[in-house]
Amino acid sequence: MGRPNLSLTSSFDRHKGSSSSRGRDRGAATTELVLLTPLLIAFLLVAVAFGRLATARLRVGDAAYQAARSASLARSAEEARRYAHAAAERALALTGASCAHFTVTADVGALLPGGTARVKVACTADLGLTGLPAHLTVSRTALSVIDSYRGKA
Template identity: 60%
Template structure:
């Protein structure tokens, strides 16, 4: 014998078998992590759209203009971010646009999981965000 002893039931090739068995599980875990990351990103985008909508509404002079400007700002923010939001809705409370009042914008949309993750997953997730913007206290109340 040459100094090596051969054991019965050798482990040769077991690492390759383990790798083959664990690879699908690792890929699945990676896909889940990526999907959660993209969902978190979608929530950030919707929150940003709500912030922009609230700010645009707080700068308007009339309530009609405030609602219109909020809609436009939210849709532009979602479009610029490439969000996969279907049917975005924007609700605005203006506080009658009185100086010192707070404007509230609430943006809601439905994110398609397949488009969001790029994996074709079925289903939809509601995503929403709310933001506030204070109307300048020294702003003229005359329109």
């Protein structure tokens, strides 16, 4: 059997070096936290902005689809533009989209059966980052086929 080390000086000498290195590391974690916190907050804000951008794209795409469908049901080109604008406005309002400004462009041609109604919705979305220029224009285009069997006006 091995003999246990009963010498107090050797044990003290062994821990003496680690004691001095602990003194040099004191406050390092606090310094790291102070330096990394702004970066973590900035990363979080960018993640929130990308989430809001994705949500804005989905909402504008849905508004464009609804506007195209409404335009395809109209009986005249002017009526189609009015229907498209009203449907897009209603869709954006119901989903809570934060559009500072939006435009609706409807191209329905002659509204012939079998043709298409093409509607483009553009929205200047607020990404919600306080103090930063966080407005971005999102646009989506949707098509809807005009019913081939609908009656004439």
